[in-house]
Amino acid sequence: MAAPKVHKTNAMRMLEDLGIDYEIYDYDNEDGQIHGTAVAEKIGLAPETVFKTLVAHAGQNGFVFVIPASEELDLKKAARAAGEKKIEMLPLKDLQKWTGYVRGGCSPIGMKKHFPTFVDASGERLEHIAVSAGKIGLQMKLAPERLAEAAKASFADLTK
Template identity: 40%
Template sequence: MAGKGTPATALLGKQKVAHTVHTYEHDPRHESYGLEAAEALGVEPERVFKTLVAEVDGKLTVGVVPVTAQLHLKALAAAVGGKKARMADAADAQRATGYVLGGISPLGQRSRLPMVVDVSAERFDTILCSGGRRGLEIELAPTDLVRLTGAVTAEIAA
């Protein structure tokens, strides 16, 4: 697993962004990829963020929230000026991002989708998010994540 880059790690290298790559052995029986990452890496779960793809007024949109929370769909819609939101179809999310479920990274996605990062990320010097594969997490400053993805921050965690 180590040594295999992803579009997310390639983007960070190309942009010369300070980050740390963490790997762990993914257990397919685990029910939550994010909580599994927090446990395996010994990190507070509030610092580990999951990447969720939703549809806002028919347009795919990404929400990045702590693994301890759920995505508040109405808040996500409001954050991007939309009215209605629902979780995206898994196949659509994978096709648009270029990543598999449980390994969708907010970085290096195939299509540049509107993105909202939960404001709670700003409480930490660094956060962890998927590196583009199950068992691969990237630790970086939330400000770098927002800058690289063109995200906005808003209260979208429920």
């Protein structure tokens, strides 16, 4: 039996344009559980390999931080990585306007505008990590260095 057809997102198209291999994992989100540990369980991946995408800002400057889903972003470490004195989380109401993505479906790849992007250093030691593919219910798994390449990201210590 054939696998269900998945409609390609901007993130998936960008990876394909760059020749970067990835795997798609889809899951139902009828229960509204979009936090990473629940997602990891639904798609059968180790929780430490599922990362979430967070968007922060310093004034009009946006920044993207990709951290393990079970961890919390340390805003001081994030500001240091971004070269800012202070950053704040982007208000949820502004997420789609800034990125083109909605909460739970925000990928570090394929945003409306590129923002400086940082991946937590813990991901660098993993064989693969999973991030949102740009739609709620879709995750994509790829090598962390390939994610960094596609997102033009740097690795940094970002969590508490």
